[in-house]
Amino acid sequence: MKKILTLICCTIVLAATSCKKEYVTTAPSATTIFDTTPAFVLDTDPKNNIFGYTTTLSVPEITDYYNSHGAVLVYLDEDGTYEQLPDVYGGITYRFVYGKGTLYIDAQNADGSVPTSANKPGPLKLKIVLVP
Template identity: 40%
Template sequence: MKYVLTLILPLMLFVTACEKTEYVVPNRTVIVDLRVRDWKSFDNGRTYEAPIDLPEYDSYTNEQGAILVYASFDGGRNYEQIPEVYEGISYGYVVTAGSILIELKSLDGGVIATLPASMRIKMVLIDSSAY
């Protein structure tokens, strides 16, 4: 009996002495409304771009973290993740430290006839670190 206690006691001390520390960094969400006047075309209407200043997305987050981008075409009731195809238009984005560029392209390579009257963009910034 003493032999069993001698084996179990150190094991119990070892198991109870371990403490798990968990650090939770909250995500950040940035919401921006885009209007028709925000879109610019540099190829006669085949592609449109809308730049958005995003100082919250710094170089550290660009290297270590991530970003998720969503578009809402109904004022924020429903969001669809970008990249997305919606009503014959392909939506994508390019992100760099400090800014994001939302891009629209026609699926058939033609001219985009109608731009969205308004579109809400939701960007979720996910902080992380390399271990």
């Protein structure tokens, strides 16, 4: 009985000492601030009920890595406070889509009505956060 107890204790000690701690360190997130007047273009597709403005920003920091492993967060500066997109500001709904090196921003009337030139988005200050 003493041999069995000794064997069990040795097995437990061996199993406990064979564990390996692994530390994972990640790179910090990168933040880019755009103070821009994007060229919003009217995009209408009555067949799919799409009426709004769209623009494309070149952001070379967005690589293929963020499509498969990371995240891209976009914030709109609203009078000194940042609101994460998608967001409704001033009766306009903003959303974004990104791809390698490119950020697409759509702006539509929040009530779904057809936009006019008076509803065209003005200058935007965007904060883009790339999370690895």
